């Protein structure tokens with residue numbers, strides 16, 4: 001006897017549990033959770049429920065919602081929420097534009113929209129095309145809406161690129177994004193290996209397309225954890241994140257610095273760019289033997305060279 005596959009419930013990100021119930025066995029589908037499944041990979045009609053904490057960017061949000069609607073079975077429940085000031089106030093209209101009848105509530109600064117997957121949703125292909133990976137001509141690189149600074153070089157990254165010497169030996173790019181820093185690092189023939197790590201699957205997929213170099217190893221992982229073993233490195237480069245889920249989190253950048261310090265050999269060097277206001281000096285100074293500012297205040301950024 002053949003059995004039909006069990007319907008799958010999915011959760012996107014970490015919707016607060018007090019705002020929406022979800023099945024305990026729901027499969028995680030956020031690109032920001034290393035190892036999660038991808039909404040892109042579910043067959044049309046194969047999901048029984050989706051509960052989503054929607055991402056803040058309009059294009060990436062419509063892309064994720066359109067993928068969820070495509071993957072849901074007709075009549076299955078879609079719950080999408082977002083903080084009011086990070087897309088929440090636009091959710092109802094966006095869902096209605098896909099043909100959904102929406103029940104909207106407000107709680108804890110979030111808008112929560114509940115809908116059934118309509119029998120014939122409209123506009124899904126357009127929203128998926130708008131948010132899909134693409135080659136960005138201005139960068140001459142692959143990228144995708146939702147990825148950090150997805151269609152332009154970040155000014156902090158640009159400042160670090162100006163300061164970087166030709167590096168040598170083995171190193172890492174923590175929070176590599178689509179690979180802008182890594183490409184510059186790999187231009188130096190003395191580099192023997194470069195580990196690129198990012199927790200955004202979309203960035204990692206783009207970096208894999210942008211970097212075709214046997215010295216590069218690219219991983220979808222939390223760079224502050226030990227999923228990718230890093231030790232005895234000659235250098236680390238990074239423009240560390242300081243937002244987690246849209247909220248400023250200075251401790252995240254500080255954890256990146258601690259991870260870089262752990263990964264370096266004695267005498268190895270960390271090259272780091274940060275917004276001027278970020279308090280990284282109190283972490284760098286006690287950890288590293290020598291900390292020098294290589295650029296100061298340029299466009300609101302500072303660059304450090306820190307030797308272990």
Ligand SMILES: C[S@@+](CC[C@H](N)C(=O)[O-])C[C@H]1O[C@@H](n2cnc3c(N)ncnc32)[C@H](O)[C@@H]1O
Nearest residue numbers: 148157175176177198199200222223239240241
């Ligand atoms: C400021 S961006 C820099 C991106 C790229 N290096 C550049 O210069 O354009 C920081 C990157 O860190 C990634 N990120 C955030 N938290 C992370 C974590 N815990 N582990 C790995 N990467 C993370 C983000 O997805 C983002 O791509």
